[in-house]
Amino acid sequence: MSKTIEEINQKIKKGEAVIFTAEEIIGVVKEKGLQRAAEEVDVVTTGTFGPMCSSGAYFNIGHSKPRIKLGGGRSYLNDVPAYTGLAAVDLFLGATAMPEDDPRNKVHPGEFNYGGGHVIEELVAGKDIRLEATAYGTDCYPRKKLETWINIKDLNEAVLFNVRNAYQNYNVAANLSNKTIYTYMGMLKPNLGNITYCSAGQLSPLLNDPYYKTIGIGTKIFLGGGVGYVAWQGTQFNPTTARSENGVPKGGAGTLAVIGDLKQMSPRWLVGTSMLGYGPTLTVGIGVPIPILSEEILQYTTVTDDQIIGTIVDYSDAYPNRRNESVGEVTYAQLKSGKVTVQGKKVPTASLSSYPRAVEIANTLKDWIKTGKFELTQPVASLPGVESGVTFKPLNERPIAP
Amino acid sequence: MVDKKIVLRFPKRLVDRPIVSHLIKDHDLEFTILKASVTQDEEGLMVLELKGKQEEYDKGIAYLKEAGVILESLSQDVTRNEERCTHCGACITVCPVGAFELDMVTRQTSFHDKKCIGCGICIKTCPPRAMELHF
Numbered sequence: 001m002s003k004t005i006e007e008i009n010q011k012i013k014k015g016e017a018v019i020f021t022a023e024e025i026i027g028v029v030k031e032k033g034l035q036r037a038a039e040e041v042d043v044v045t046t047g048t049f050g051p052m053c054s055s056g057a058y059f060n061i062g063h064s065k066p067r068i069k070l071g072g073g074r075s076y077l078n079d080v081p082a083y084t085g086l087a088a089v090d091l092f093l094g095a096t097a098m099p100e101d102d103p104r105n106k107v108h109p110g111e112f113n114y115g116g117g118h119v120i121e122e123l124v125a126g127k128d129i130r131l132e133a134t135a136y137g138t139d140c141y142p143r144k145k146l147e148t149w150i151n152i153k154d155l156n157e158a159v160l161f162n163v164r165n166a167y168q169n170y171n172v173a174a175n176l177s178n179k180t181i182y183t184y185m186g187m188l189k190p191n192l193g194n195i196t197y198c199s200a201g202q203l204s205p206l207l208n209d210p211y212y213k214t215i216g217i218g219t220k221i222f223l224g225g226g227v228g229y230v231a232w233q234g235t236q237f238n239p240t241t242a243r244s245e246n247g248v249p250k251g252g253a254g255t256l257a258v259i260g261d262l263k264q265m266s267p268r269w270l271v272g273t274s275m276l277g278y279g280p281t282l283t284v285g286i287g288v289p290i291p292i293l294s295e296e297i298l299q300y301t302t303v304t305d306d307q308i309i310g311t312i313v314d315y316s317d318a319y320p321n322r323r324n325e326s327v328g329e330v331t332y333a334q335l336k337s338g339k340v341t342v343q344g345k346k347v348p349t350a351s352l353s354s355y356p357r358a359v360e361i362a363n364t365l366k367d368w369i370k371t372g373k374f375e376l377t378q379p380v381a382s383l384p385g386v387e388s389g390v391t392f393k394p395l396n397e398r399p400i401a402p
Numbered sequence: 403m404v405d406k407k408i409v410l411r412f413p414k415r416l417v418d419r420p421i422v423s424h425l426i427k428d429h430d431l432e433f434t435i436l437k438a439s440v441t442q443d444e445e446g447l448m449v450l451e452l453k454g455k456q457e458e459y460d461k462g463i464a465y466l467k468e469a470g471v472i473l474e475s476l477s478q479d480v481t482r483n484e485e486r487c488t489h490c491g492a493c494i495t496v497c498p499v500g501a502f503e504l505d506m507v508t509r510q511t512s513f514h515d516k517k518c519i520g521c522g523i524c525i526k527t528c529p530p531r532a533m534e535l536h537f
Binding site for chain 1: 488489490491493495504506508509510527529531
């Protein structure tokens with residue numbers, strides 16, 4: 001069988017589309033068989049909610065009187081530095097930026113209580129944000145100082161633009177040293193004291209479309225509580241990561257760069273986050289609809305946690321020293337059971353990605369489609385496939401001679 | 403029998419008095435010191451777990467209050483802000499006494515404040531900062 005996105009959208013408009021979440025579809029296909037289910041099911045919705053550091057937003061704040069040129073000067077939003085190397089009143093704020101006087105890891109582990117991600121959450125929540133800027137002044141933009149409250153309602157543009165989100169699988173983290181370490185994968189206790197993982201597993205967008213057959217540039221998605229789009233491949237996109245027989249990568253592979261209007265998003269789905277000893281960041285909610293265009297595509301969405309493998313990496317030594325060593329492989333079903341056996345030891349596990357919130361996203365997206373509020377888009381270009389030549393290269397360090 | 407965790411604040415003038423020693427001796431209470439420190443302002447802070455007969459426990463508490471020690475019940479001190487908690491599950495392996503539990507079906511986390519010993523590790527390791535410490 002084969003369907004087109006256009007046909008599916010016609011059914012959505014009539015309120016006749018059959019939609020399941022990536023969790024529900026497992027049982028549906030088991031019951032009806034792949035062939036019948038592929039004919040009946042139109043869309044499978046996926047979801048994920050986890051810390052995604054390569055996130056940020058850009059704004060146009062509107063011109064002051066007299067005018068000011070922020071570029072080349074310094075701007076701060078609630079003391080968090082924003083990037084001003086753009087046009088006069090365009091600013092970019094990154095999720096991991098932090099106030100200049102944040103002590104960082106001076107007293108280790110630093111708390112990183114406030115950063116760009118927290119500013120974004122507050123902005124989306126409708127709070128007033130302090131903008132303090134200094135500029136060098138030009139004839140056409142003479143003003144040298146600006147201190148004003150800004151609010152998302154008054155901005156010309158407030159656009160969430162995340163250059164790397166929705167990782168297709170990721171490392172599973174452990175600590176083989178004899179001291180506690182603090183990482184972006186959380187606090188890791190010594191001697192395999194605990195293991196952490198960060199993926200929505202069987203609900204995760206790219207794990208349900210492992211070869212990027214439906215998700216592409218221009219795919220319309222749930223982003224931060226509102227509507228967004230896939231803008232590009234995310235940074236570090238790597239289609240060549242080792243995969244299981246079912247095509248699912250065993251470690252971090254594809255990623256998405258996503259974009260959307262911040263003004264229609266919600267603080268429930270963009271949460272300022274602090275990783276002890278590591279830094280501030282933003283937790284982002286994303287949901288991607290998968291159009292069931294063929295049996296093959298449906299088959300991929302039936303992936304279960306016990307069919308997704310995670311590779312355990314030692315974050316005390318191997319990871320910081322960029323050594324490709326594996327401490328072992330486990331399935332996400334094993335990780336979710338609360339304990340895994342590694343090197344003969346029973347190790348407790350914890351997630352950093354909220355599965356209940358991922359379920360809520362997949363259900364919300366399902367609801368939007370069911371009520372005709374959300375139609376699917378045809379991607380305008382594909383993400384790089386396995387044969388594309390795109391891979392994830394390390395830095396070729398070439399020291400600058402004195 | 404009661405088994406309660408209490409937070410004792412000793413004002414400056416009481417820091418070097420054998421108050422806890424009298425508490426234990428005179429009221430036949432079993433005790434575990436969970437935390438003890440003298441703060442920068444030279445005030446004493448102690449977190450005790452006390453077990454014993456209700457009657458003796460009540461008399462002990464009365465003695466502490468009369469001596470001028472400020473008492474708080476520990477279970478009120480570490481709280482979870484339900485609005486901020488995203489049920490990510492990061493707390494599960496961070497807590498040394500297993501005060502967080504993961505529901506295997508809903509995958510939501512619950513905080514059992516009765517198990518909490520007030521160590522404070524979850525406060526800083528909770529990514530959305532949903533855990534709050536009130537001292």
